[in-house]
Amino acid sequence: MSNGAPAVDREVSLAVADGNSVFGAKCALCHGKDGHGLPSWRAKGQPDFTEAQWQSGRTDAQIVETIKNGKGKNMPSFRGKLSDEEVNAVVGKVRSFGKKK
Numbered sequence: 001m002s003n004g005a006p007a008v009d010r011e012v013s014l015a016v017a018d019g020n021s022v023f024g025a026k027c028a029l030c031h032g033k034d035g036h037g038l039p040s041w042r043a044k045g046q047p048d049f050t051e052a053q054w055q056s057g058r059t060d061a062q063i064v065e066t067i068k069n070g071k072g073k074n075m076p077s078f079r080g081k082l083s084d085e086e087v088n089a090v091v092g093k094v095r096s097f098g099k100k101k
Contacts (some may be wrong), residue, residue, distance in 0.1 A: 018094030024088045026078065027093075035097030044074055055098035063091045 024033065031037055035049035047054050067087050070077035
């Protein structure tokens, strides 16, 4: 049964939904639900995912690397805690913050 939406669009919607769920559960506590980060952590180098400069300055592979291996002492590693699919969904969610105006 088809709802008329192309399969790719449904897959993208599912990936974003999974990204929303995983980001909300694992990332939002520190990075904020809106991706702006927390003011108290900004001085420690926490990124604002909504900034165009941040978005254009990183590849998806670099974001995956940070999620899997952590960064510094404040960003924990999620290697073994998130599946590759969940990591990729989080990357999609992080990228979606750069598309909001």
